[in-house]
Amino acid sequence: MYLKQIEQLVVLQKVDDEIVLLQDELKRAPEQIIELEKRRQDIEDSAELVRDKLKYLTDQQKRLDGEIETDSVRLKKSKSKMMMVGNQKEYHAMMREMDNLEKQNRGREEEKTTVAEELSRQNQELADIDGQAKELDSELVVARESLDARIQQAQARLDELGLRRNEAGQAVPRPILQRYEFIRSRLKNPVIVPVHAGICSGCHIAIPPQSFIELQKGIQILSCPNCQRLIYWSEHIEPEVKPEDEAAENAAE
Ligand SMILES: [Zn+2]
DSSP, X not given: OHHHHHHHHHHHHHHHHHHHHHHHHHHHTTHHHHHHHHHHHHHHHHHHHHHHHHHHHXXXXXXXXXXXXXXXXXXXXXXXXXXXXXXXXXXXXXXHHHHHHHHHHHHHHHHHHHHHHHHHHHHXXXXXXXXXXXXXXXXXXXXXXXXXXXXXXXXXXXHHHHHHHHHHHHTSOHHHXXXXXXHHHHSOSOSEEEEETTEETTTOOBOOHHHHHHHHHTSSOEEOTTTOOEEEEGGGSOOOOOHHHHHHHHHHO
16 A cells, blocks of 8 residues: 555656656747747848948949939030130130049049949848848748647647546545645655665755654655655665656557
């Protein structure tokens, strides 16, 4: 009777260990997605910056074209007026003005070349960024799908564990189960721990010799006087089975 109860409490503990792990995994699962989304936002921000630059450069290009056009028209007009100038002074003044207009337009043509080069650089930059964005988008699709799968898997396992927890709980008397739940709500996992050679493996402190003798008798479920965890003598329960062994065992059943 006592051994059966201890055994079921240990089963309960194992189930709860796995539940804690799964819940932790579920909590951490979306972190990868959040990280990818953050990177995606960073890429979007730099694309926005490049688009601003492109807009500025295109405006520059338009302005230069407009100015070149205006001065070319003025230059043509001056050329046709040259025929009609009356005196030398006027003629020289017009020559100077035309020289100036030509010089300015040459300067603008050079500026246009620089702007065109920068435009092509920034367009390439934007194409690179768009490529990165596409790559990250497909990475995100895959990550979201696998997250969904992981959540479903973990949830299914949690449901299974919930059932096993109920089964194990039924074999344990109510007051002891309540004590178990009480300790679980107050202390860090585990709730029930073996005592090896008189040492509680929950807090690593020796229990009083009298308690150890009581424990070895295996009549009553005891608590560690130091950490309050439920205790059992390690010799009473077989050493813990590894998960893969347990899986093999379940398959054989
Ligand atoms: Zn203890």
